[in-house]
Amino acid sequence: MDVLLEISYFPTPHTAKAITEGIKNAMQKWEIENLVVSITTDNGANVVAAIRDLIPIKRLSCAAHTLQLAISKGLKVVENLVSRTKQLINFFSTQKQIERLIKVQKEIGYEEPLHLIQDISTRWNSLYLALDRLIFLQYAVLQLSVNLSCSLISEEKTDGIRLKKIMIKDNEWELLDELCNILAPFEKATRDFSGNTYVTLSQMFPIITDLTNSLKPPDNSYEVLEDSDDNTINSDIVEEESLQIEVDYSNISEVLKNVKNKIYLGLKHYWAMPDEFGIMAALLDSRYKDLNFITDEETKVKIHSSLQIQYDQLKREMQQQTSTPPSPTISTISTTSTSSTPSMRSLHEHQEKRQQKVKKVFQTKESSTSSSAIADEITTYFLLPVARENKNPLDWWKSKQEIxxxxxxxxxxxxxxxxxxxxxxxxxxxAENHITAKRSLLDPALLGKMVFLKRNMKTMDHINIFPPDLDVKNNDYVEDEHELEELLDE
Known part of the structure; x- marks a missing residue:
């Protein structure tokens, strides 16, 4: 689950320094300065610079945003067709044309009449959804064009002429259909990346690897990707005057090849350097711990070494907190016989007990591996079988926390x-949904509180999500959402 901690008015200018101070103030308010390890953002230059100043916090690029950047490279190949398709979709944006399209759908046997979908540049996958819906309603659109052109009513005939003028060609319908087949896996990947009720970071690189491999040219022949602005995605990729330019899309296979090639190069470009946090998350996800998506053995060795270092450090810290007098170091324990001091014998017995739990829970078979190696958590973790794809990794670790x-x-x-x-x-x-005509003069602080309560309503029953400086208990809130709205309106 995600929890909203802070939403507040942020005056201009939105400089990197101002953003850094705003984040620091929020972390200090919630007393989480030492708990935040990373912040996921888009590629805006001011945001990137702001997080860079929050050492040692690491910035992660938004996977959905980066994925769309790669897709936009491929769409440039068909930018003229995409723009003319948007123009066709916009024809059905008025209520009059919507009603006509619905009527035609009913007449020719569509089970459930649907509207066309507008492409919105700020929404991921909206272009794919718009094209896919247009393909589904292709016969209704074509039939309506015929009906309007043959109508004896002047207004309808005029609309028919307009529609016929912007109608795409037969081979272009086929190209759009194939284009949707290419974009469909990316739409699913974006949805998978964007979830907030399950782990997302660990599946990022496995999914990106699958997408990249699916587009890889069989002969490894591809061009060099041209540099461009990576901070924004321009959905309106063609200027208005270029709509008049005639582009030949008759060679569909060649066009699709070029689209795939550009997206492939985009993926290779934006994910050329695998992020350590993303790989570490996959390593600690029992579904992907084999790291089969990585071909570079050196990268695997580095990430395993990094995990071992973190494990050894955290284990020493935990031993120092729990042992009095301080327990011997890990290296001393591993080289000392079981007939030494009582504290050492106790630790050995603890490790033996832990090993028995591993065997009981996972039915681990006996092997030639030494008992000291199996007792090590990392070794034991990698000896266990890979989890099923539908297994929640957080649930997996919660059930194995004692081990x-x-x-x-x-x-x-x-x-x-x-x-x-x-x-x-x-x-x-x-937040925009709360700023209605009746609430246009809302105080920013009050708006922040309203959104805070609305967003965290379901979370309050599980954890205390109020700031440390507020004396609020988990049960000190309104349970009914409608009652909350009434109180806020007052």
């Missing part, structure tokens, strides 16, 4: 990181 007391803490650190900044984008949409 992996140290490793489970590290796993939660990485698996809780979101792959996208979609949650904050949705937050602003929610």
């Amino acid at each position: 992996f007391p140290v490793l489970s803490i590290i796993a939660r650190k990485y698996l809780g990181i979101p792959a996208t900044s979609v949650a904050s984008e949705r937050l602003f949409s929610d």
Whole structure:
């Protein structure tokens, strides 16, 4: 689940320094300065610079935003067709044309009349959804064009002429259909990345690898990707005057090849350097721990070494907190016989007990591996079979917390990181819904409280999400959402 901690008025200018100070103030208010390990953002230059100043916090690029950047490279190949298709869709944006299209759908046997979908540049996948819906309603659109052109009513005939003028060609319908087949996996990937009720970061690189491999040219022949602005995605990729330019799309296979090639190069470009946090999350996700999506053995060795270092450090810290007098170091324990001091014998017995739990829970078979190696959490973790794809990794670690007391803490650190900044984008949409005509003069602080309560309503029953400086208990809130709205309106 995601929880809203802070939403507040942020005056201009939105400089990197101002953003840095705003984030620091929010973390200090919630007393989480030492708990935040990463922040996921888009590629805006001011935001990137702001997070860079928050050492040691690491910035992660929004996977959905970066994925759309790669897709936009391929769409440039068909930019003229895409723009003319948008023009066709816009024809059906008025209520009059919507009603006509629905009527035709009923006449020719569509089970459930549907509207066409407008492409919105700020919404991921909206172009794919718009094209896919247009393909589905193709016969209704074509039939309506015929009906209007043959009508004896002057207004309808005029609309028919307009519609016929912007109608796409037969081979272009086929090209759009094939284009949707290419974009469909990316639409699913974007949705998978954007979830807020399950782990997303660990599946980012496996999914990107699958997408890249599906587009890889069989002969490894591809051009060099041209540099461009990576901060924004321009959905209106063609100027108005270029709509008049005639582009030949008759060679559909060649056009599709070029589209795939450009998207492939985009994926290779934007994910050329795998992010350590993303790989670590996959390593600690029992579904992807084999790292089969990585071909570079050196990268695998580095990430395993990084995990071992973090594990050893955290284990020492936990031992120092719980042992009095301080327990011997890990290296001393591993080289000392079981007939030494009582504290050492106790630790050995503890490890033996832990090993028996592993065998009981997972039915681990006996092997030639030494008992000291199996007792190590990391070794034990990688000896276990890969989990099923539908297994929730956080649930997996929660059920094995007693077996992996140290490793489970590290796993939660990485698996809780979101792959996208979609949650904050949705937050602003929610805030806009509260600023209605009747609430246009809302005080920013009051608006922040309203959104805070609305967004965290379902979370209050599980955890205390109020700031430390507020003396509020978990049960001190209004349970009924409609009652809350009435109180806020007052």
